[in-house]
Amino acid sequence: MTYVMSYRKVDGYVIERLAKIVGDANVLTLPHERFIRAASAAPFPLHRWDDHAPDVVVLPGSTEEVAEVLKLANELRIPVVPRAAGTGLADGAVPLKKGIVVDIKRMKNILEIDEENMCVTVQTGICNNTLNLELNKRGYWWPFDPASYPCSIIGGNMGTSAWSLIGGVSGHIRDLVRSFVHVLPTGKVITVGEGGGRKISKSSTGYTLKHLFFGHQGTLGITTEATLEMFPKPEVEFPAFFGYRSFMDAWKNALKMAKSGLRTMATHIMFDEWKVEALRRDDEAYIPLPEHIKAVIATCFYGTEAEVKGASERIFEIAAKDGGIYLGEELSEGDWASRHDRYHIAYHGRHTDGQVGTYSWHCEDAAVNYSAIPYVREKWHALVAEYKQKYDVFDDMGGFYYNNNPFKQWGDYLTEIDVFIDEYHLTEELWQKWVELKRKIAEVVLEVGGSISACHGGTRPGDVELVVGKELDPGVYEVMKMIKRNLDPNNIMNPGKYLLDSAYEG
Amino acid sequence: MEKYIDERVYIRYGIFEVNPAKMVKWVKQQVMTEKFRYYIITQRRTYLRWMHDQFAYRILKPPVKHSHD
């Protein structure tokens, strides 16, 4: 039996009921208020913008209001899509079936700072940068550093199981949350931790359900509060960038860095030849690299001065082993501090005639083991070049290969190719070409035994069929469906993501 | 004083800029004073210093023999 989804249309009655829960002023129905909340930061079919605009937006002010909205959605059978910053890169926040967008950003207070037990409790609508600035005032540090640090929001970081540039010293989001208040798709509110203690970081009581709610892309409910780790603010930071005569030199050197055992090393990141060329074209740090530099490794260290000083001497010795040349303080410090902002400028893309265009910067992120990096890089760039040649809406801004491993530097890498897409000039045909390109990029990753997404998510067109059909163990997907069906009996929670409508089929 | 680096990038008054000929078809440049460009650069420099402050108390300098800035 094929499952036929039938949801209630959002009409005046629904608006009225929603207004009773969150207040009139917090129910938004005007077209622009809805359309600004249609996209995530992933490539977007702007030519079909209305396909993804929600029917209504609500701005709840409390866990109770969120729970009531979900109960209503179940009662009336209306899709609900949670939205934090909307800076996710896998369309978690993009409504596939319209409905209600629950925008959590009114709930962004810090509830408690516990300096003895070193944790901070927040409402999940708080931004990473804003939280860190508050903690800084007391000498503490929120050490979660995604590329979207200045603008992404805890609730979304959890929903996507996001990744930190400095995960090598302080882990990723799933390592930094002790417990959280979560509203299940039915509207039932639970507190999820390691076990039962709100401020406990490791326990063995009951099933460890915590990680289930990281990366669900909003399909398993809405998290409204979280108790987070709080670190002491490091004494020193030490960024050091090295240039290499070839990518392979850099790649060889990266393994030595990975195995160095330097505990204060937050990351090492390879920039491939295409990236270095693109930076020569328009680099925010504006320090031209000498022509013989073909690749770069960026390293950064955090910790006490004594520990980092020792590490800094060692990293220079390691870099030299494969001809790594230090690129200087100004570049290292400036480029490291630019690591969040460089992504989002529309003018970095070039049309095939060399003219500056307006392109959306998009990064495809896979998790790939060290050994496969050179191969993946070649295949990916060849693919994008082929599509750029044929269709002027794409450009290649090069590749990054980041340490992907929490609390260490060896294992796998977040391999990223930065594809630019001129969404302003998209047609359906060109959009489908993008989806085709995305699929081919994902297939390369599966070829080498990697994972299609290190941290964005696998819910997008082009990815999701491969994630569900090829990457995940079929048994795993069966369990996913069981969980989805049981936690969300009416399929109202971000329906369609991860092809989980199939969970409800006869 | 202008210096043409390559067909992609210029230096003008010591600051890099894109070759203006690259911004005629799809997107136009706005009218802008040199003073305003310096304002942007100054603000950016202070922002970059500020970004370091959020992650550590100070930046360590590289080992002496490698410091040549």
Added chain:
Amino acid sequence: MSTAYTYKPWYEERWKDNWVPEEVAVDCYSTFACRHKFCREVCPVYQETGNEGHSSYSFHVSLLSVARGYSKLRELGDTFTYCLQCGACQLRCPTTLFTGDFYKITNEHNVLVTKTRKELIDLGFKFKGADGMIDNLTKVVNDTDAGKLPVAEWAKDLNLPETGEVILFVDYFMATQMTNILRLVATVLKKAGVDFGIVKDPKPVFTYELDYLGEKGVAYAKHNLETLKKTGAKKVIVPDPHVFVSLTKEYPRLLKEDPPFDVVYVTDFVAELIREGKLKPEKPVKKKVTYHDSCMLNKVSGIWNSPREILNSIPGIEFIDEDHVSQWYYCCGNGASEVRSFKTLHEDLSYRIGLKRLRRALDLEVTTLALTCPHCNEQFSEVKVKSNLNIEIIDVFELLADSLGLR
């Protein structure tokens, strides 16, 4: 090409209820392309409302939705009232901050907000509070034209000429509403032996709101510029950050003309006098002080050093500083208007934004919040009264005058 003014030419064409010029749409797309909304977190309004519609990203993308036929301009009115034009977003936007100098294209949010409001008003789509805003402006215009504003009274006993190479320039706001601070500025300059003149009939500058007045606005701008030229000024000293923005940015943009004189903010001028030894602040002033960066001065004009320098030169002051980049997140709540526009549009929000700033100052355990903007001064004084918070609101020049033994 180095020019005298900075602006986006394509912002000048008139709009329709269902149409904006193509270049405006492309501009708005380039903001949509970002989708990362660095602008959102620095917005003082967003920090209070939690509504992402209140951000530069959303303003631009709302206009894109009009360009693409999904919305009408008339529907945007209410959203566009949620901005006090503090300038944080247009500065923080990576398109400005990171590549504005490279690509020579930036985020011009403040101008876009005025432009959109102006189009809405002129097309007959009055948003809530629009009438109040226009009434406030009109009242000042009428009083000015009828000669009812005593804009020269403040200096009547100071024997200041109307010509000179150095001219101290204010408009009606400081001349009639912050007279005591203005007189202190004049006294300090005199103490340093500076020969300066003043303008006895300035027209209101209105900063970003001049555009609402059409021809009248242009006439006012021309009058001020011509009057200043006639004084023979080589250097114009300005003690009001809003006037500073008008002379250095809005007038050149509107009149397509660079003024033939240097425009100097008063704290830059006076800090130099202190450095040169022409002013010696010697009397100790025993206060624990923090400084609030005025948005028009810090974010829009890039001036933050000189007020701090002056405070640091005053003996006895314990100066607890908060850096000027962190202050991108703050605003007194008044915004860029001289005529209380944001307070008219959103009285409660304006209060809450100011309250947050005062509370932040009190977190630093200071007795005193030092300012160098008469509009911040007016706003904080009102917030202080309404909230009953125990903090002294004082201008940098009051502290300096005390230390110079001038009062």
